[in-house]
Amino acid sequence: MYNALTGMGGSGQVDGTVAANANVALLSATAATALLVVGPLFARVGPRVCLLLGGWTYPLYSGSLLCFNSTANGAFVIAAGAILGIGASCLWVSQGAIMTTYVPESQKGRAIAAFWIIFNLGGGVGSLASFGLNYHSKNQTVSDGTYIALMIIMAIGWILGILICPPSSVRVAQLQTTAESEKNWKKGAMLTFHTMCNWRVLCILPLFFSANVFYSYQQNVVNGETFNIRTRSLNGAFYWIAQMFGGLLMGLILDMPWFNRQTRARIAWVFVFVTGMAIWGGGYAFQKWSDKRMANGHKQDIDYTQGGISAGPILLYIFYGGYDAVWQSFCYWLMGAQSNSPAVAAILVGAYKSLQAAGGAMAWRINAQGKPAMTQFAMNWGLCMGALVVAIPSVLAVTLTNADNSEGRQDNEKPIEEDKA
Template identity: 55%
Template sequence: MEAPKSLTEWLYRPWTQLLLISFICFCDPGMYNSISGIGGSGQLDPTVAANATVALLAATAVAAFTVVPTVFDVLGPRGCLLLSGWTYPLYAGSLLCYNHTQNSAFVIVSGAILGVGAAFLWTAQGDIMLSYPTEGQRGRAIAWFWVIFNIGGAVGGFMSFGLNFKSKAGTVSDSTYIAFIVVMAFGWLLSVFVAPPNRVTRSDGTVVARTKHRASDLTWKQQLRAFTKAYSNWRIMILIPMFFCTNIPYSYQQNSVNGATFTIRSRSLNSALYWLAQVFGGLFIGFVLDIPSLRRSNRAKVGWVITFVLTFAIYGGGFAFQKWTNQRPKNFLDFSNVSEFVGPCFLYIFYGMYDAIFQSLCYWTMGALSNNPHTIARYVALYKTFQAAGGAMAWRINALHKPAMTQFAMNWGLLAAALIIASPALWTIKDTTEPEDDEVLKDQKNRDGFESVSRRDDSLDVKEALHGES
């Protein structure tokens, strides 16, 4: 493609938009992840943070399944990001307030508000990441996003590590929360530069979305029909257990492993390394899923096999760790004790790497099922619904102080079972997504007259029907 003639033309390129949404997530959910990764969100009593996370994820599940798809049709990605970004600094501010007032209700309510905001943010993010690149570039797009997003978590962890290096307290300092609030607010402001889909041109010259009418012209019956059609794909149905499991390990890993085993400064260091490991995990699986010499159907199978093998290799090590740590006191391990610290630290790193691989495989599979941005947005909303429901369940179990070994066994068993259940979906992925494979496309093409232009694996040009942003 020719060099951009103006800043606006450069801004409206798909990879620019991908970088932009990646940096927004670097600042907002990336910083949130670094707070959560410290264990108990940096608080001495992890119960408040666990209950706030339950409220957050429950709100995400409800919002993603009910209001987000319809609102996304009307507002588009930029509107959803502007609507949601302020909820992240609000939550960090509630933790700062808790440090001084012990106002747990404010933290829990802020968590619920953040849950609604997160549903909007992640639906916009998934739509940009999966529908803007061509089919042959989606693995790389996921890898790029995962790198930048999780560097945010790593940077936040190193910030906390530096600010709390000399701390002997059980909670992080006020300056830590203030730093997070500033970065999160900056990420919210970046949302103004997100472009409407119909202004974005792909690397092959095709336009992401061309609309003939406003999305707000849709009736509730049309919305319901599109909603039903999006979820009629049997492959999406059997992917739901994987969606449900993606956030389940966090409560155990962050509170029962990192929060209960390590000192505050070591928890901050582990949090940074955990999210840094996600960078490498995302890069690895992203490039595996885009290997040019392999057909897409074979890449799907290779991705599934790698993830399944790692499930037993990493969680096998986790089982040995949990038996070992059951015999130790809480918060006993500091990085100054190198001989004992190295093994558990590396296990925590591998947990982070596995999380990136598992979630990237989910995203890539959704992208392989449709090239329609409207359909993909609904798939991502469904993904966030069940991801949040699973996370809420796990955090509630953690808040009830169930034995760590029980939580670990639940995580391992559910992850392995979900991969087995989803295997027919991945083992039947086609080399390209044809129009007749997209249930929503078939229904909309005959009804609404909305169109988009999409490229199939850099070689096939197909027009699709969708409701885009005008």
């Protein structure tokens, strides 16, 4: 539902500056807490408590936007964004640890794909609901009913977190649980240090940093400045639905039974690089066209019914969504290829979310400052392709099984058993 909200461009407001600054606060808070605070916290209290600690902050943020519609209280939106950043750390660290360790090694690609389909089904449904609620809207701000509907669904999702199972209840032969005697802050800090100092991890950190830099450009520039409000909502649905297919495709590639894990890693890297160059290349053509339109005063004026002019930009936005899923699925799979321990996975996901948030905060701040769209585009393309190049050593070092990755394993963890699934 949060994706549906942000995917409308400016979180459904005419002026996206407040939403952009709220995102800066959100991502800065996530960057500050995900690795050093929530990662060790997860090792102590587990996924259920983390999810319950973080979930309530999502309806709070939607409520702040509802308030903004009536009071124009931008400070409340920004403060709610900062609180949501801490809550998002709890939610995403838990989610990532569950997704990458609660399944056998041979099924991690499928687990990522299943998550991505469910995750983006929410964004797609939420965007379609917004499209219906704002179909006859004559202004460029979404209705109060949109924010209220999203708040209700977010609250239900938060309550469902109570049903999450702890690692000790999961029956997977390869799962490496942490003994109760190892659950203390000192050992957690040492595990974090050893995990992050692994050179395989260091080489994929630029991938983490780049994983959110393109959202501000795609949502506020490509979608937010090009289309009217109902088309932005419809595009948001297409964007998240495309992510479902992108995650499914990447999951199939990463779990191909005909190749071993090392070969799958290399095939996946080539796929991410080639598709990235093709999609960003199409984005360059769009941005040159868009700059000319903006110079002539055309902004937020294209409706989806204008097929001759809307089809190309809508299709590009769909491909941007699909590529986001491809990118992040690849990142998660590389994290899952490091260890089968939920504690280690929580640290890696914490690092992922911290760096992802830092990159996103930088990009949203640049967007809020009104930097030229072509500058934002060039930054996104360059960071993404450069990060893939830096990650090559880690991709080439992927082992046949996590039993070969002895670095960073806790003393009480035994070598991984053969996959019995």
